Amino acid sequence: MKFDSVLHQPHAILAATLVVLLMGVLGYVKMPTNLFPDVNRPSVSVVTKWPGAAATDVAREITHPIEVRMSAIDGVRRVTSTSRDGVSVVQVEFEYGKPIETAANAVTTELSRVRGLLPEGIREPLIFKITDAARPVMVLAVTPAPQSGLDLGDVRRLAENPLRDALLNLPGVAEAEVFGGDHRQVQVSLRSRERFWDIRVPKIDSIFDNSLVPRPSWSPGVPPQHRKLVAATHRPPI
Structure with a gap:
């Protein structure tokens, strides 16, 4: 029988065993290891701060233009965003198999193209690579x-x-x-008369220009009686 003939060839059995052992050792040595392997889809977040701006202005002037550009990137699975007073967060989720570095470079490229469309006074957008290794320990x-x-x-x-x-x-x-x-804030409410609005706003702007407080964003489309200014202020460290 064929099986019996194999048993009578000990050298062939020994050689096959050594080959299997050698392949196992090489695989163990060369196998890449990672303390925090990525099991989630690669994601990149774009955080843009606009001190003093209302959430609606942030969504319209910052979040929406960035979302449009991020959606055009190849391999993007989903784009989600959050707009709050003074800050915009856009998270771009890619399909499996997209290297996180490649994804971050693509986001950086598209962000540079939309940067000129964003309003003045914003802080430079920050790009964060979301990986399991980046989670807080x-x-x-x-x-x-x-x-x-x-x-x-x-x-x-x-x-x-x-x-x-x-x-x-x-x-x-x-x-x-x-x-x-808590963030310390100053809220300024203006009177409903347009004349007061036209006269006082430049003076208020000059106060912020001469201080360490970031200049806020006004919303002229809001009715005068509802126009308010909320700006973060700074106090010396304790």
Whole structure:
């Protein structure tokens, strides 16, 4: 029988066994490894800040133009966005198989094409590659101690300055982000008369131009009695 003939050839069996073992060793050595393998679709986020702008203005002037350009990229599966007061976040999700670096380069290219259509006064858009390796490995909660007299705004300023700097100085820490807390704001409500609007707005603009506060965005299409200005302000670190 054929099976019996194979058993009588020990050298062939030994050679085949050695070949299988050698292939296993080579596969183990050359197999790529990753501490945080990407199991999700590659995604890239574009974050654009426009200090003082209302959410509706952000959606119309920033989010929508960026969404249109991102949707034209080859291999895009879905484009989602969030528009809030002063900030626009557009997330571009690609199909499986798209390298994250290639996806980020494509987003950067399309963003440069739409950059000239975005309003003046915005901060330079930031591009973030969303991968499992980029997820935070530790989340710290900071709360004011009882009887300390600190509010959530004070706690945020503490977290943004000495606490964040101390964390970034630790060995192995690549980035530390602060979220939550209160932002100090100034709200200016104008009277309903158009004459007051025409006279006072330039003066208010000049006040912001001469301060460290980012100049806000006005919305002339809103009725005068509803025209309001909300702008973030800065206070010295505690």
